[in-house]
Amino acid sequence: MEKFAWFWDRLATYLAARNLKQTGPRREVVEFFLNARPHLSVEELHALMKKAGSRASISTIYRTLNLLKDAGLVEQRSFIDGHSVFEILDPDDHHDHLICIDCNAVTEFHNPVIEQQQVEIAQQRGFELSSHYHVLYGHCRNKNCPQRQPK
Amino acid sequence: MEKFAWFWDRLATYLAARNLKQTGPRREVVEFFLNARPHLSVEELHALMKKAGSRASISTIYRTLNLLKDAGLVEQRSFIDGHSVFEILDPDDHHDHLICIDCNAVTEFHNPVIEQQQVEIAQQRGFELSSHYHVLYGHCRNKNCPQRQPK
DNA sequence: CTGGATGCAAAGCATTTGCACCAAC
DNA sequence: GTTGGTGCAAATGCTTTGCATCCAG
Numbered sequence: 001m002e003k004f005a006w007f008w009d010r011l012a013t014y015l016a017a018r019n020l021k022q023t024g025p026r027r028e029v030v031e032f033f034l035n036a037r038p039h040l041s042v043e044e045l046h047a048l049m050k051k052a053g054s055r056a057s058i059s060t061i062y063r064t065l066n067l068l069k070d071a072g073l074v075e076q077r078s079f080i081d082g083h084s085v086f087e088i089l090d091p092d093d094h095h096d097h098l099i100c101i102d103c104n105a106v107t108e109f110h111n112p113v114i115e116q117q118q119v120e121i122a123q124q125r126g127f128e129l130s131s132h133y134h135v136l137y138g139h140c141r142n143k144n145c146p147q148r149q150p151k
Numbered sequence: 152m153e154k155f156a157w158f159w160d161r162l163a164t165y166l167a168a169r170n171l172k173q174t175g176p177r178r179e180v181v182e183f184f185l186n187a188r189p190h191l192s193v194e195e196l197h198a199l200m201k202k203a204g205s206r207a208s209i210s211t212i213y214r215t216l217n218l219l220k221d222a223g224l225v226e227q228r229s230f231i232d233g234h235s236v237f238e239i240l241d242p243d244d245h246h247d248h249l250i251c252i253d254c255n256a257v258t259e260f261h262n263p264v265i266e267q268q269q270v271e272i273a274q275q276r277g278f279e280l281s282s283h284y285h286v287l288y289g290h291c292r293n294k295n296c297p298q299r300q301p302k
Numbered sequence: 303c304t305g306g307a308t309g310c311a312a313a314g315c316a317t318t319t320g321c322a323c324c325a326a327c
Numbered sequence: 328g329t330t331g332g333t334g335c336a337a338a339t340g341c342t343t344t345g346c347a348t349c350c351a352g
Contacts, residue, residue, distance in 0.1 A: 021326050021331060042316080057334050062317060078229035082316060082342085098278055107276060114268050118287055121260050127249055130289040136269055137284070141277040172306060172351050193341080208309050213342060233317080233341055 004034045007073060007088070014071040025056040029064040033074075033086070038106060041083045077133060089131070096133075100140035107140070155185045158224060158239070165222040176207040180215040184225075184237070190257045192234045230255075247284075251291035258291070 002008070011030065015022055032049050033040075040048070042065065046058045065086045068074040078084045095108040114134070122129040153159070162181065166173055183200050184191075191199070193216065197209045216237045219225040229235040232255075245266075246259040265285070273280040 019327090019331080023326070023332060025333065055334090058316095059318080059335080060333060063332085066318095076231050078231045082229075082314095084229075084231060084316080098273065098276065100278075107278075109272050109276075111268050111272060114265050117262050117265050117268075121262060122249070122287060122289060125249065125258065125260075126292040127251075127258075127287070128290040128292070129287060130252060132287045133284070134286075135284045136273060136278070136280060138273060138281040139279040141279070170306080170352090174307060174351070176308065206309090210310080210343080211308060214307080217343090233339095235341085 006090075007034065010073060011068070011071060014073075020067075025054075025060045026064050026067075028054050028056050029061050030068070033065070033068075034088070038087060039085050041085055043083065075131065075133075096135065098136045098138065098140075100138065100142075109136075158185065161224060162219070162222060165224075171218075176205075176211045177215050177218075179205045179207050180212050181219070184216070184219075185239070189238060189259070190236050192236055194234070247286065249287045249289065249291075251293075252288050253290055254293070256291055256293065260287075 008030075012022070014020075028049065029045075032045060032052070032054070036045060036048060042058065042061055046056075046061055049056055049061075065074065065076075069076055069086065073089055074086045075089045076084055076086050095110045096114075098107040098109060100106075118132055119129060121127075159181075163173070165171075179200065180196075183196060183203070183205070187196060187199060193209065193212055197207075197212055200207055200212070216225065216227075220227055220237065224240055225237045226240045227235050227237050246261045247265075249258040249260060250256070251258075269283055270280060272278075
């Protein structure tokens with residue numbers, strides 16, 4: 001029972017429907033992407049793959065992730081320091097994030113009240129909601145949190 | 152009664168405390184920035200100022216906006232298409248965003264229920280909330296929205 | 303006067319693209 | 328064999344920076 005079977009399925013369907021090919025490098029990128037910790041930058045993903053012996057170029061990583069984005073399987077998010085990260089877009093497991101600004105720990109939350117408010121906000125403005133991005137930043141209280149940015 | 156008196160005051164204090172200077176171009180950038188419509192890109196701001204006769208360079212605009220950011224007076228937001236915008240950080244007027252994925256139009260919203268839920272979520276987890284980022288993506292229904300990415 | 307500020311052009315970075323070669327189908 | 332995919336290097340687009348000059352304090 002592969003954890004990301006649904007992902008691979010939808011990808012295969014997408015590729016087949018457009019006469020796109022299922023190549024080695026492309027598979028590798030998807031594999032590493034799915035198994036990497038969330039919020040990995042493209043450069044980090046590239047380094048990881050390189051260390052594991054993959055020869056996929058950074059261009060291919062970008063091209064593949066953009067493909068996944070076009071397929072509606074991932075979401076792209078930008079950071080102020082210039083780079084961006086891609087996130088798995090699983091409709092059955094939606095959640096938002098709390099991020100500790102000291103140790104970068106990521107916690108998930110799901111709040112029906114907020115979800116409902118979002119729908120209402122969109123309706124009020126004749127906006128057809130497609131997705132959303134919601135992150136709370138702050139200080140976690142974990143024992144092993146350094147209480148300050150590693151920088 | 153200048154609308155942004157508090158902003159100019161805090162800026163003056165910040166500059167004075169660090170022996171930084173109050174120059175012509177710097178004042179112009181701040182002035183145009185404060186009076187421009189929200190969510191103006193740096194390039195748009197530059198074009199606007201140029202048309203109005205200012206000779207401030209785009210470097211100066213960037214340097215000034217970064218100064219305001221360091222002073223805690225504005226906040227920077229990045230978009231996936233590469234550019235970023237700066238927003239006045241007024242603690243008495245917080246808002247979040249709706250972004251049209253067709254025409255990139257940005258609308259603001261403010262929802263007390265959501266704000267309250269956020270506080271509760273953080274409290275439940277012993278998280279000390281510092282800031283948050285909340286964006287709703289979808290399709291706007293404006294007459295002039297192309298209904299598709301210009302690309 | 304002195305040190306910070308500016309304009310210009312060049313440099314940086316993350317990301318994209320052109321092109322010749324390679325490999326799915 | 329076709330057509331899409333890949334790696335490489337060059338190009339792009341936003342943002343930053345080095346430097347000589349300028350100006351506020």
